[in-house]
Amino acid sequence: xxxxxxxxxxxxxxxxxxxxxxxxxxxxxxxxxxxxxxxxxxxxxxxxxxxxxxxxxxxxxxxxxxxxxxxxxxxxxxxxxxxxxxxxxxxxxxxxxxxxxxxxxxxxxxxxxxxxxxxxxx
Numbered sequence: 001x002x003x004x005x006x007x008x009x010x011x012x013x014x015x016x017x018x019x020x021x022x023x024x025x026x027x028x029x030x031x032x033x034x035x036x037x038x039x040x041x042x043x044x045x046x047x048x049x050x051x052x053x054x055x056x057x058x059x060x061x062x063x064x065x066x067x068x069x070x071x072x073x074x075x076x077x078x079x080x081x082x083x084x085x086x087x088x089x090x091x092x093x094x095x096x097x098x099x100x101x102x103x104x105x106x107x108x109x110x111x112x113x114x115x116x117x118x119x120x121x122x
């Protein structure tokens with residue numbers, strides 16, 4: 001399922017801006033087939049699927065470094081978490097799409113699974 005379709009189906013709020021004059025950014029609408037949910041960044045590095053989507057409560061700059069290193073397409077901050085502007089700017093620079101959701105991690109993971117997104121990693 002395309003990232004834009006997931007975002008719409010889950011009513012996610014996009015945090016990263018689009019380049020001026022574009023309706024989507026480069027690599028902005030990848031096909032997402034796998035996801036991972038974790039707040040332990042070393043666990044994300046070891047087990048998150050390349051090209052997948054991460055669900056996390058962590059909303060700081062290290063999340064972007066880990067997402068970039070792990071090759072993730074997008075990060076969803078759950079339970080209403082929202083990172084500071086410097087985190088959003090860094091994600092934009094690295095080509096990682098950020099979203100926020102008021103839904104908790106457990107519920108959002110279930111919704112992703114119902115949409116056909118399977119778990120990654122182990």
